[in-house]
Amino acid sequence: MSAAAEEVVTEAPAVEAVPKRAMTLGYGTSLVVLAALVIIPLLVKNFIIFQMTMLLIYGLAVLALNILTGGSGQFSLGQSAFYAVGAYTSAILMEHVGMNYALTLPIAGVICFGFGFLFGQPALRLSGVYLALATFALATAMPQLLKLGYFEHWTGGVQGLVVTKPDAPFGLPMSQDMWLYYFTLAITIAIYVASVNLLRSRSGRAFMAIRDNEIAASAMGVDVALYKTLAFGVSAGITGVAGGLGAIAVQFVAPDGYTIQLAISLFLGMVVGGVGWLPGSIVGSAFIIFVPNIAEGISKGLSGAVFGVLLFLVIFLVPHGARQVAIVAQQLAAKLKKN
Template identity: 60%
Template structure:
């Protein structure tokens, strides 16, 4: 097992109801294992070269892929590591996006500063939503977050906030140029791509360290056996709410980046479909496997297009059938398939 040193340890029992967590779930490939390291370096080199090879639309797509990957990473911290899940992460994404839009267009603050603000704000919102949510388990949590997702666009349309949010019209954002005279070399799309890449790498590093920290272990203990964790002195409610906050923070930063990249926010960009996309990305990539976020993001960026190629009218149906197939054939997602493959090759 090439990745065994990266495997999150945890009891096989207890978590079965909360999330599909495979035996010997791996948190993060790469790092110490040579194979993972090699893959990481190749991917990084490819990512660095990409904006100089492809056209602007592809660069835009890849930037959005990274944005979604960050959002999925956030949800993975909640579901994979802490055993809670959410059908409503689109709401946190929306909070992040509106934070960016309002700060940049209404207050005239530089886009770089929107990221930490969005992160902190979403942490607070997530923590507060997590406080009641931690009393809810399984389908009740799914229900509360489903309601959050469906209600989000209407929240954004509420008249008292219209002065800030622009109501149904939303807010148009002006795309930032590359700083420090780099605009001579990089156009705005390329710059945003590298900016997103840097933020993504930083957040990934953060997530990995979180998983390996004391806090991370406590979160996994709660996932695997909440009652035992409590009896060992882990304050489950604070940890679970914190997990919600951290998860929302990641997704919110993704929303912030996404708004800058798309240059526009409006209530109807943040419907239930967005929350579904993030969840689907998580499941496709593999619950509990952090790099899976990239694969999941690739799925939600490209597969709708592919489905549309196959049949314009039935894109949603193909999407649905594909999801069912994944649950039947590869319930651990792409991450599970890869792990199985590596285990086979390593033998």
């Protein structure tokens, strides 16, 4: 290497592999959002609390998909299958084994992690639309598998299983819905923080290197096969926990509740929230929960058409999702501070 080349190498500025602001909110904004999530349930009715609980649960599922697609660049339309496995795991352990609901969640996460990791092995040979089609097939097949008579004793077959909603522990003076909301909020915060730290870690940098250029990542010594399957496993594990929480919140699991429509909704939530931006998972979750209700309120007969128009407007106006809105808001705030 020549002296000039050595000088260029030594003087090249270091580049941060994982921009912190690309993944999370600032501390001030995070505290405001957290305070709102803690206080609002104290001021609203149980039905609104239930909706907020589902907002957090779907937000976890969208976050899991964001780690897989936004983190490692792998497309998946099969998240509903992992969600169903997690939901049925918690429901079966609670109703057939009598296990405490809180203990069923890590078990659901571990089982779904293994399921996702194993599914990621044959999926290594696929990429792009072919991987999306493979996961689409998984999501399509899962409801039918849950209806098989061989599993009917455990799954309840077509009729499904009824799940008992837990009471608040230690005699706390709060309703079942409120307790389950704060329980879900605590788990959501823990998984969110762990996910941010994961993407900032060595494994997260490996995910993003694979996402940006798989050949270059392999040349740099990244074990592409290991990290791609690991991304599938982590995403499936978080989705399984979300599925378990969903089963407890809804108090019912049935095969027809985990169709391909759920998988598409989660993918839509990721796009609306901003691919690769973890805080956008909650925004995307809010979109898939509340916008269909708004569309039905506008026109019950044409609710699907109204929803399609609203979705088109969102994608047309903010193609990068909520992340784009957050960046614009941040720039405006910076200009106001200067003035």
